[in-house]
Amino acid sequence: MREKKPYTRGLALIIAFATVMSAFSATLVKVQIVDGKIYAAAGNSISSKSVAIKAARGEILDRNGSPLVTNRQGNSIIFEDAYFPSSREQGKRNEIILSLIKLFEQADVEWIDNLPIFLDANGEPFFSENREADIAAMKSKDMLKLNDYATAENCLDTLIEKYSLEEYSLADARKIASVCYEMRRLNFSVSYPYTFAQDVPTVLVAKIKENGSFYKGVNVEIVPYREYVDGTLAPHVLGMVGAISPKEYARLKSEGYKITDNIGKNGIERAMEAYLRGSDGKKTVTTSGDGKVSTTVTQEAKQGDSIILTIDKKLQ
Numbered sequence: 001m002r003e004k005k006p007y008t009r010g011l012a013l014i015i016a017f018a019t020v021m022s023a024f025s026a027t028l029v030k031v032q033i034v035d036g037k038i039y040a041a042a043g044n045s046i047s048s049k050s051v052a053i054k055a056a057r058g059e060i061l062d063r064n065g066s067p068l069v070t071n072r073q074g075n076s077i078i079f080e081d082a083y084f085p086s087s088r089e090q091g092k093r094n095e096i097i098l099s100l101i102k103l104f105e106q107a108d109v110e111w112i113d114n115l116p117i118f119l120d121a122n123g124e125p126f127f128s129e130n131r132e133a134d135i136a137a138m139k140s141k142d143m144l145k146l147n148d149y150a151t152a153e154n155c156l157d158t159l160i161e162k163y164s165l166e167e168y169s170l171a172d173a174r175k176i177a178s179v180c181y182e183m184r185r186l187n188f189s190v191s192y193p194y195t196f197a198q199d200v201p202t203v204l205v206a207k208i209k210e211n212g213s214f215y216k217g218v219n220v221e222i223v224p225y226r227e228y229v230d231g232t233l234a235p236h237v238l239g240m241v242g243a244i245s246p247k248e249y250a251r252l253k254s255e256g257y258k259i260t261d262n263i264g265k266n267g268i269e270r271a272m273e274a275y276l277r278g279s280d281g282k283k284t285v286t287t288s289g290d291g292k293v294s295t296t297v298t299q300e301a302k303q304g305d306s307i308i309l310t311i312d313k314k315l316q
Contacts, residue, residue, distance in 0.1 A: 048286045049190035052258065053297070055278025056224035058304030060238060060268055062313040069238055069269075071224040071303075075205050077111075079183070079194040082285055082293045084217025090164045096215055097179045098172055100208075104197060107204050111197040115178035117152050123170055125152035137246060143185070186259055190285050195260070199225055234311060239267020268307065278304035 060069035077100070085092040104111045116131035116138065127135055135155075139146040144158050156174060160166060163180045165173035179196065188194045196218070205220050212218075226241055244252070244263045257263070263277075264270035281301030286294050 047190070048284055050298075051191055051193065051283050051285055051295075053281035053283055053299075053301045054223050055280045055301035056303040057226065057241070057278060058276040059306045060272075060276070061306055061308045062311045063309065064312065064314075065308070066313045067229050068233065068309070068311070068313065070227050070229060072227045073222050074198070074225040075200040075202065076195050076221045076223050077197045077200050077205070077208065078219055078221050079188065079196060080217050080219050081188060081190045081193065082217075082287060083219075093180070094163065094165065094168070094176050096218065097176050098168070100196060100215070100218065101175050101179075103207065104204070107201070109197065109200060109204055111179075112182065112195060113175070113178050114182055115174070117156050117174065119171060119174060125156045125174075127152045133246065137185075138181070143181075192258070192260060193221075198223075230313075233313065235267075237267055237309075237311070239269035239271075240265050241269050268309070272307050275305045275307060278302050 056071045059067055059071070062068055085096070087093070101111060114134075116128040116134045117125050118128060120126055136148075138144055138155060139148060139150050144150075144155060144162075146154060146158060156170075156177070159177035159181060160173050163177055165176055168176065183194045186192060186194060200220075208215055208218060209220070228235070228238065241262045242265045244257060244259065244261045246259075248263060249257060249259050249261075252263070253259075264273040269276065279302040281297065282299040283295050283297045286296070288294070
């Protein structure tokens with residue numbers, strides 16, 4: 001009986017080895033042959049992100065169907081994360097941002113500047129008035145991680161260090177920091193492009209496109225803008241729209257609102273928000289293994305409902 005043990009053990013080892021090799025071979029066949037196309041596609045696609053397509057708001061009409069508030073198409077200058085220099089290339093980001101700012105200022109066209117810090121006549125930083133909530137958010141642990149008593153100078157110094165702006169003049173550093181801070185606050189990513197400027201003239205758009213090789217990731221998006229047919233006709237009744245505030249976003253994000261959305265602020269625009277608000281569409285941005293980026297519209301945007309008021313435009 002003792003003489004048979006080595007033979008039994010050897011046979012068991014052979015069987016175990018054969019079992020393992022069979023399982024390995026079966027897995028290999030499944031991966032390379034049966035599911036080969038699936039794994040190849042996954043290998044060629046590094047990432048796939050969904051991006052919202054802004055929907056136009058519904059129109060507001062008088063009792064006879066004459067328009068009181070409509071939409072028009074306009075140009076927004078946006079940064080697209082898939083093409084824009086990454087945060088690891090902060091120097092290149094700063095170059096592009098400052099060049100755009102100077103281009104807009106030369107053309108006397110506004111760009112979005114929401115930083116609650118400004119410089120006085122002597123070049124000293126100070127906080128903007130009536131921006132307490134924004135200033136507190138800027139100092140918070142989610143942003144600059146500063147104490148409540150931090151001064152405007154403390155905040156600006158932190159921004160300059162964070163975004164490697166030491167080589168720029170204080171005025172230029174403050175402007176670049178404004179854009180970089182806003183990009184972070186609005187979660188700049190493939191899913192959340194950053195809007196640098198709104199309602200940009202076509203001439204300025206052309207200049208940006210002409211220098212597309214330098215302005216990498218800077219693109220033009222055609223978006224709907226609200227237009228009030230007669231600004232003197234019951235403006236307090238019609239109301240207006242504006243960027244969603246942090247407080248409004250906290251309350252409405254469960255309803256699908258995004259931090260980059262506009263919302264009715266007062267009047268009919270606010271009272272009928274649920275009807276006027278459209279349904280955003282979707283496009284998918286896919287980055288392949290070789291770095292190529294492709295965009296596919298997967299869902300069209302749907303305009304909001306029109307609202308008919310009892311107001312008679314001619315009578316008013």
